[in-house]
Amino acid sequence: MKSACFGxxxxxxxxxxxxxxxxxxxxxxxxxKWLNTRAPECVPVxxxxxxxxxxxxxxxxxxxxxxxxxxxxxxxxxxPPGDRAVMASADGAVMLAIVSGSEACARFIAPDFIQAMLGxxxxxxxxxxxxxxxxxxxxxx
Numbered sequence: 001m002k003s004a005c006f007g008x009x010x011x012x013x014x015x016x017x018x019x020x021x022x023x024x025x026x027x028x029x030x031x032x033k034w035l036n037t038r039a040p041e042c043v044p045v046x047x048x049x050x051x052x053x054x055x056x057x058x059x060x061x062x063x064x065x066x067x068x069x070x071x072x073x074x075x076x077x078x079x080p081p082g083d084r085a086v087m088a089s090a091d092g093a094v095m096l097a098i099v100s101g102s103e104a105c106a107r108f109i110a111p112d113f114i115q116a117m118l119g120x121x122x123x124x125x126x127x128x129x130x131x132x133x134x135x136x137x138x139x140x141x
Contacts, residue, residue, distance in 0.1 A: 028109050029093040035107060042105040045086060045097070052090035060121050061085060065096050068114065069106050080106035087118070 028035045030051045034043050048054050057065065062085040070076045082098035082105065089095075094115055097104035110118070 028095070030090045031088065031093055031095040031107075031109065034104075035095070035109065042100075042103040043097075043107070044103055045099055046102070048086070048088040048095070048097070048104070052088040052095070054086050054088045057085040057087055057096075057118065058122050059084075061118050062098070064118065064121055066098060068096075069098060069108060072108060082106065087115075 031048075033039060034047070045054065062082075065085040066079055066082070069080055070078075080098050082100040084099050086097050086099055086104070087094060087110070088097065094110045095107055096110045096114075096118075098106040
């Protein structure tokens with residue numbers, strides 16, 4: 001039950017937190033072409049770099065991104081292929097991608113609270129299993 005609620009909350013936040021800022025872009029801004037149903041399964045990371053700032057994530061952040069991806073509807077029964085993750089930022093939107101070699105085959109828009117959690121994990125604030133990760137909108141990212 002707990003994971004079902006978490007998955008529902010994350011998917012709702014992803015839909016609500018993916019506002020478009022670029023003219024003629026879909027609901028996911030400049031990332032729409034890689035997130036819509038007609039998008040290819042895998043996309044070279046270099047393509048993201050043409051429209052966004054791309055940052056490599058730490059191994060801990062990568063594991064967090066993989067866990068979130070698996071929990072997104074439809075819930076996956078397998079981990080997506082990949083050995084690292086990147087964060088692409090453009091026009092106020094952030095897309096996370098799991099990368100295998102030079103291609104991203106698992107991608108999704110990250111709402112503010114996921115970005116904040118990634119920041120905490122990347123800064124080393126989260127060191128032990130059970131350490132709470134939270135998002136306080138008053139504090140920002």
